[in-house]
Amino acid sequence: MTTPPTGVPEKDFAEELEFLAAYDDGPRPPGWVLTPRAVVTFVCGSSEPLSLPAGAKRKGLTPRMAVSGKFVGDRALIERCVVTLAGERGLMLVGEPGTAKSMLSELLSAAICGTSALVVQGTAGTTEDQLRYGWNYALLLAKGPTPEALVASPVLTAMRTGAVARVEEITRCLPEVQDSLVSVLSDRRMSVPELTTEHAHTIAAQPGFAVLATANLRDRGVNEMSSALKRRFNFEVIPPIADAQAETELVRRQASAAVARSGAQFSVDDAVLDALVTVFRDLRTGRSDEGWAVERPTAVMSTAEAVAVATSIGLAQAYLANSAGDPLEYLPGNLFGVVHKDEAADAERLIGYWDSAVRRRAEAGHRMWRSLWDLREKLER
Known part of the structure; x- marks a missing residue:
């Protein structure tokens, strides 16, 4: 029986990580689990199966393996990210929402230090303690400010162990919270001035420590990063997926994994996924593949949102099969849920898309688009 994916890369791809550690015994930066070259292969995949060197074969380890591609994007971009982290410099992944910045940060940290769990989620409520340290107040009252009473943040834990600390959506944090990373x-x-003189009050980072942060371009101006903090990061822009077929395959893979985690089997056919991705790409770019102009909604029509819709359809097919009928029936309602978040006018833009691009494709004789056109009334409910 196949184990459902957990969504934790170091667990889901443990076999690949173990294989790559044995496959490439080249030089590794201090504290790294894999070589930089193997990290790139883990993220981008191998074009053909790899074979372990004769001296590296181990009992229970697959001698030959094709490493799956996990991130759809430019290999050169991944190489730059890996080199930045190998130099122990901060790495900032920026881009539109839903461009897999978080997924890439998880994959990189899992391959570099073996864990993607050292993460701080940036929000308006994130405090400086969550980026630095806090205290166990029971121990603090009983013994005073001792190392045992110190509660380390994920960043401090990464410093102590020489690992990668992840900070998600850093621009959602208040500026004074962001700037706590400048000295780090x-x-x-990291200075801990509360510790008494008999204890070391300065904690130095172990080799391998790095900070990997993400930020959405749409958050620009919410809590703008200071120039001092920006200078301590290398910025890499993660663009939307350019190739429609690659995006469709990614949506299928991610949605299949999400449905499998719920204990069901993903059974949405290719025609539905093609229609889903086509609609998202049209609305995202403001132009169809045929060259027709489309009014873009203000809502984010990202690949991540497409995965969420595909997952919803997959779950409906799995659990409501007796009443589900055609899976296309679920597409209009789920699309409406995506666009109707920020502006009420986005619902009208979606209906306008149905009345233009969907109708024209239906009139051209495309059976699937004819079925979607017949479902237009679901948008008006």
Whole structure:
């Protein structure tokens, strides 16, 4: 029986990570689980099956393996990310919402240090303690400010172990919270002045420590990063997926994994996925493949949202099969849920898309688009 994916890369791809560790015994930066070259292969995949060197074969380890591609994008971009982290410099992944920045940060950290769990989720409520340290107040009252009473943040834990600390959506944090990372990135030390003189009050980062942050371009101006903090990061822009076929395959893979985690089997056919991705790409770019102009909604029509819709359809097919009928029936309602988040006018833009691109494709004789056109009334409910 196949184990459902957990969504944790170091667990889901443990066999690949173990294989790559044995496959490439080249030089590794201090504290790294894999070589930089193997990290790139883990993220981008191998074009053909790889074979372990004769001296690296181990009992229970597959001698030959094709490493799956997990991120759809430019290999050169991944190489730059890996080189940045190998140099122990901060890495900032920026882009539109839903361009798999978080997924890429998880994959990189899992391959580099073996864990993607050292993460701080940036929000308006994130405090400086969550990026630095806090206290166990029971121990603090009983013994005073001792190392045992210190509660390490994921960043401090990464410093102590030489791992990668992830900070998601850093621009959602208040500026004074963001700037608590300046000294960490500059001096690679964290001061804990509350500790008594008999204890070391400065914690130095172990080799391999790095900070990997993400930020959405749509959050620009919410809590703008200071120039001092920006200078301590290398910025890489993660663009939307350019190739429609690659995006469709990614949506299928991610939705299949999400449905499998619920204990069901993904059974949405290719025609439905093609229609789903086509609609998202048309609305995202404001132009169809045929060259027709489309009014873009203000809502984010990202690949991540497409995965969420495909997952919803897959779950409906799995659990409501007796009443589901054609899976296309679920597409209009789920699309409406995506666009109707920020502006009420986006619902009218979606109906306008149905009345233009969907109708024209239906009139051209495309059976699937004819079925979608017949479902237009579901948008008006």
